[in-house]
Amino acid sequence: MADDLEQLLRDARERIQGASLRAALEEARVAILGRNAELTQRLRGIAQLPADQRGAIGKRLNEVRLQIEAAIAEREQQVAARELAEQLERDRIDVTLPGAVVPRGGLHVLTQTRRQIEDIFIGLGYQIAEGPEIELEYNNFTALNIPDGHPAKGETDTLWIAPGVCLRTHTSPVQARTLRAQEPPIYVIVPGRVYRRDTPDATHSPIFHQVEGLVVDRGITLADLKGTLAYFARSLFGADRETRFRTSFFPFTEPSVEVDVSCFLCAGDGCGVCKQSGWIEILGAGQVDPNVLAMVGLDTDEWQGFAFGMGIERIAFLKHGFPDLRLLYDNDLRFLEQFPA
Amino acid sequence: MKVPVSWLRDYVAFDLPLAALAEKLVLSGLEVDRIVTRGAPDVDGNHGTFRIGRVVEWARHPNADRLRLCRVDVGEAEPRQIVCGAANFDTGDTVVVALPGALLPGATEPLRQAKLRGEVSDGMMLSERELQLSEEHDGIIRLPDAYEIGSEARDHFALAETVLEFEVTSNRSDLMCVYGIAREVSALLDVELAPPPGALPEALGRRPTSALVTVSVDAPDRCSRFTARAFDDVRSGGSPLRLRQRVAAAGMRPISNVVDITNYVMLGLGSPVHAYDAAKIPGRVLTARLARDGEELTTLDGRHRVLTTDMLVIADGDGPNGLAGVMGGEGAEIGAGTESVVIEVACFERAGIGRTAAALGLRTDSANRFIRGVDPHLPPQASAWVAELLVAHAGAAMLPKPQDVVAALPARERVVLRTGFAERILGMPIGDDAAVRILDRLGYEPARVDGGVETTVPTWRQLDTTREIDLVEEVGRIHGLDALPATIPARHDRGGGLDRAQRLRRTAEDVLAGAGLHEAYTLSIVDGDQPDRYGLASDDPRRAMVAVDNPLSADYAFMRRTLVPGLLQAVRRNRASGRADVALFEIAHLYHASEGRVTADNLAHEPWTLGAVIAGPLGGTSWVGEGRESDVFSARGVLDALCGRLGVAVRLEPTQLAHLHPGRAARILLGSDAVPAGELGELHPDVAARFDIEGRVAVLELDLDLLAAAVPDRFTHRDISDQPPVRQDIAVVVANDVRAGDVIAAALEAGAPLLVNAEVFDVYRDERRLGPGRVSLALRLVFQDPERTLVEDEASAVRAVVVQALERRFAAELRG
Numbered sequence A: 001m002a003d004d005l006e007q008l009l010r011d012a013r014e015r016i017q018g019a020s021l022r023a024a025l026e027e028a029r030v031a032i033l034g035r036n037a038e039l040t041q042r043l044r045g046i047a048q049l050p051a052d053q054r055g056a057i058g059k060r061l062n063e064v065r066l067q068i069e070a071a072i073a074e075r076e077q078q079v080a081a082r083e084l085a086e087q088l089e090r091d092r093i094d095v096t097l098p099g100a101v102v103p104r105g106g107l108h109v110l111t112q113t114r115r116q117i118e119d120i121f122i123g124l125g126y127q128i129a130e131g132p133e134i135e136l137e138y139n140n141f142t143a144l145n146i147p148d149g150h151p152a153k154g155e156t157d158t159l160w161i162a163p164g165v166c167l168r169t170h171t172s173p174v175q176a177r178t179l180r181a182q183e184p185p186i187y188v189i190v191p192g193r194v195y196r197r198d199t200p201d202a203t204h205s206p207i208f209h210q211v212e213g214l215v216v217d218r219g220i221t222l223a224d225l226k227g228t229l230a231y232f233a234r235s236l237f238g239a240d241r242e243t244r245f246r247t248s249f250f251p252f253t254e255p256s257v258e259v260d261v262s263c264f265l266c267a268g269d270g271c272g273v274c275k276q277s278g279w280i281e282i283l284g285a286g287q288v289d290p291n292v293l294a295m296v297g298l299d300t301d302e303w304q305g306f307a308f309g310m311g312i313e314r315i316a317f318l319k320h321g322f323p324d325l326r327l328l329y330d331n332d333l334r335f336l337e338q339f340p341a
Numbered sequence B: 001m002k003v004p005v006s007w008l009r010d011y012v013a014f015d016l017p018l019a020a021l022a023e024k025l026v027l028s029g030l031e032v033d034r035i036v037t038r039g040a041p042d043v044d045g046n047h048g049t050f051r052i053g054r055v056v057e058w059a060r061h062p063n064a065d066r067l068r069l070c071r072v073d074v075g076e077a078e079p080r081q082i083v084c085g086a087a088n089f090d091t092g093d094t095v096v097v098a099l100p101g102a103l104l105p106g107a108t109e110p111l112r113q114a115k116l117r118g119e120v121s122d123g124m125m126l127s128e129r130e131l132q133l134s135e136e137h138d139g140i141i142r143l144p145d146a147y148e149i150g151s152e153a154r155d156h157f158a159l160a161e162t163v164l165e166f167e168v169t170s171n172r173s174d175l176m177c178v179y180g181i182a183r184e185v186s187a188l189l190d191v192e193l194a195p196p197p198g199a200l201p202e203a204l205g206r207r208p209t210s211a212l213v214t215v216s217v218d219a220p221d222r223c224s225r226f227t228a229r230a231f232d233d234v235r236s237g238g239s240p241l242r243l244r245q246r247v248a249a250a251g252m253r254p255i256s257n258v259v260d261i262t263n264y265v266m267l268g269l270g271s272p273v274h275a276y277d278a279a280k281i282p283g284r285v286l287t288a289r290l291a292r293d294g295e296e297l298t299t300l301d302g303r304h305r306v307l308t309t310d311m312l313v314i315a316d317g318d319g320p321n322g323l324a325g326v327m328g329g330e331g332a333e334i335g336a337g338t339e340s341v342v343i344e345v346a347c348f349e350r351a352g353i354g355r356t357a358a359a360l361g362l363r364t365d366s367a368n369r370f371i372r373g374v375d376p377h378l379p380p381q382a383s384a385w386v387a388e389l390l391v392a393h394a395g396a397a398m399l400p401k402p403q404d405v406v407a408a409l410p411a412r413e414r415v416v417l418r419t420g421f422a423e424r425i426l427g428m429p430i431g432d433d434a435a436v437r438i439l440d441r442l443g444y445e446p447a448r449v450d451g452g453v454e455t456t457v458p459t460w461r462q463l464d465t466t467r468e469i470d471l472v473e474e475v476g477r478i479h480g481l482d483a484l485p486a487t488i489p490a491r492h493d494r495g496g497g498l499d500r501a502q503r504l505r506r507t508a509e510d511v512l513a514g515a516g517l518h519e520a521y522t523l524s525i526v527d528g529d530q531p532d533r534y535g536l537a538s539d540d541p542r543r544a545m546v547a548v549d550n551p552l553s554a555d556y557a558f559m560r561r562t563l564v565p566g567l568l569q570a571v572r573r574n575r576a577s578g579r580a581d582v583a584l585f586e587i588a589h590l591y592h593a594s595e596g597r598v599t600a601d602n603l604a605h606e607p608w609t610l611g612a613v614i615a616g617p618l619g620g621t622s623w624v625g626e627g628r629e630s631d632v633f634s635a636r637g638v639l640d641a642l643c644g645r646l647g648v649a650v651r652l653e654p655t656q657l658a659h660l661h662p663g664r665a666a667r668i669l670l671g672s673d674a675v676p677a678g679e680l681g682e683l684h685p686d687v688a689a690r691f692d693i694e695g696r697v698a699v700l701e702l703d704l705d706l707l708a709a710a711v712p713d714r715f716t717h718r719d720i721s722d723q724p725p726v727r728q729d730i731a732v733v734v735a736n737d738v739r740a741g742d743v744i745a746a747a748l749e750a751g752a753p754l755l756v757n758a759e760v761f762d763v764y765r766d767e768r769r770l771g772p773g774r775v776s777l778a779l780r781l782v783f784q785d786p787e788r789t790l791v792e793d794e795a796s797a798v799r800a801v802v803v804q805a806l807e808r809r810f811a812a813e814l815r816g
């Protein structure tokens, strides 16, 4: 009887081990543990056994059943693992193939540059002011202390729309608008599109973009302008950049300066971009001319300020080195995609 | 402005290296373009190998007709034999000789003793061009007899000259001369400045100036000063080598002693000078007056010019003799036969000279200086210097009683500079002593007063320094801006950052780029044919564009009213380079004005606008599959992405627009108020063909100001319901002119509040099964009660209400 049972267990184990597919294993389970299987019959027969044998035989039979169930479970795991391994092997693919189509767009290099400039000044607490492109002659020239007869006002430099109305030649008229609209302290920058009567070529465009800056507050000095622009240049071009002021002339600032940053390509040794000087001109600036402040009724002994202006195209050119301004407005994707971020 | 350094050193002494001086000048406001050295290299005693020589005898070269065999005394025991190709000299002439070993300008090898056609040449006689003194090369240099034979040439003129080339800003007329730049150097280096050049010689003439000329001014607002001197016994000829050399180095062509002297004085002092042959002044009068209608003149450049009544002329008894301040006339040109000369030094009004020069295209050195402004105190000084030089170099006799017609000269302004104010503006300490020292060097005649310095503005700065702030700049730039500390204003009382509209605009840029579109920048000035090319209807308001009054060309003549044509142009360009998928957007201003009319009282409305075009499969193709071909729903998808991101409800209303596909165009309505804010659709095939674009092109144009206005001011929190939603699908058959958008709206209205969402998930057409003109819309309905769990039966009850409503409103039939 006992040997008999041991044999059954051995046979069952053998059959289970022999099943290598899920279906075969299921078949084996039915054959060994199913309703008509010998083990099942025997378990059912326990009730007919004499009472003194029931305990021992029943216990033994149940042990065998549990052992078989454990063997099946173990074998199931093995079979599943192998089947998964085979499935994964069948899935093997060249993962270096290109991916599914996800449309890829991007921001224009001028927008990226404009945002970079804006964000640096926003970090210093500035706001962004805006104004119209079709602008009053008064705001574009007169309010900025640019006299009648100045060459910039002529037919050759300015695009005129109507008497007293032109396409703004710089973002500076927003200075005048801001000064009228807002009480100091004023800390603004003004990005925008401007116009000149220039034939398009590699370095000229009838349309280009500037960022103007204007600060009016108590106790604003030329040294404040220098510190602000040095911070700007380092933020934009790298922490090692030096900044220098050269005296210059603009009608709406006095003193006026042009601002150079030490060349970031040659570190000051001289190269083509800095014309061997080690310095690159990045913008014009100065202390707001008292005439400009007085025109909006500010007491120039109480309020001082500075202003600066730069070309976004020029900054973008310095950062990316494209050879021709017109590339910016051709919108050739082969160009646009070169500046993903 | 080109300044020979030797000339500069006539007025100011310095031993700073030139590069260091240039840097100081640059930082103080005088841009140095280039530093150029001309002439023989000044290395290893090279300059000592150039000698003054005398031609002892010459004969034709035995083997070459065009060469001369010369014996030239250079102060040695024996004359040297030199072969020379020039023919402009004779025995006894004084010449410049380069000895063997000399390194000539531009040469890489020194000169050697050589055999030329069999004859030894032991040196070289030089022309001005060979020495880079000027462009003159018609023969060798012939010097006056006074030069000592055998002396070194460098004792008499500069064998090498370094020239500083400056860019002078428009406000600094005083820097348009060597003396003015010397004054800057004197201030920057704090060294003495020599008195201005020009010592008036004694008048020797037998007759007064008026015997040759009488000057007058008929247009005092155009001519504030007119001075004249006259000279007899003028020996016309070449000017001294040193003078020729400087005139050439400063960028002008040496011509003759009289003309060179006038140019030399203009370059040196900044006051233009004009010389007349006194015999060629009919009527012996010179009058500054406006030209009369129809008057004509041949100017010194040989060009015949018709004058206008805005042009100032210097007229003689017969009519215009020259163009005042711009260019003289041919009639009174100095020539070889000139014996008596009249010298005009005058001051003309700036803008008038500017108009005349521009009208005639004549930006002469004289005109350039008058346009910037010439110091009205300067003419007597310049005139004295001309006289000194004419007497010295042309043997002239100056006539007594010169003439000077002058309006009241402007009074010199007194300006007080408070040192404390300067320090407050600059943000660095200056001190009274430094302020006084700087202003003194610059000619402001400073005097200390309480708290600062009182100055008298120099006559040459009356145009640009009239106020205290101007003196702040003077003191700051000479003191040195490199000494400025770098500080950042400390401010605490105002917020910063982007405002709402600016923030939303950035979001829009990011959404569009994220949706796969590239941002483009197209030109905002367009040609007048753009509305036709884009196919706008004849009554489309966008045809009324603001015009530019003085366009550069017809291509840049109008301010655009739509962004799409520029983007289509960009699509064409990209398609031409072989790119199938082109998706572009632009965010920019448009320019609205009723009937395109803008006035100073009524400027244009310039809304921020989004334009987008999508052509070809968005994202291109991959082996995995293709991007979706573009059509009206590509534009709709982009619009939904944008409005969804900004929390703005959007509705489309089918419409007809001439430039868009008649069956695939819609007006965009935003927000609960359904504000019309733009249009989308597919480009009309005729328009696409005009832009050479094949296939469907999705187009979207939207007013971003209106979009920003539709964005809710605040997004406030709502509780998220954990109650599970119940989803049920229905399919309804409707006539195919029923709009899906209306069906959805009606369903949501009928199913409220338990029906929280309804979406079309399938559209099915089949004439055989649905009947002609019918379409089946499959809708997914989502029911939810935020408070409790819905059971299917409750959802079904609401669904029945929805179906009833659709049957009633659209004659819809429930399918299946």
Ligand SMILES: [Zn+2]
Pocket (backbone or CB within 6 Å): A263, A264, A265, A266, A267, A268, A269, A270, A271, A272, A273, A274, A275, A276, A278, A279
């Ligand atoms: Zn460099």
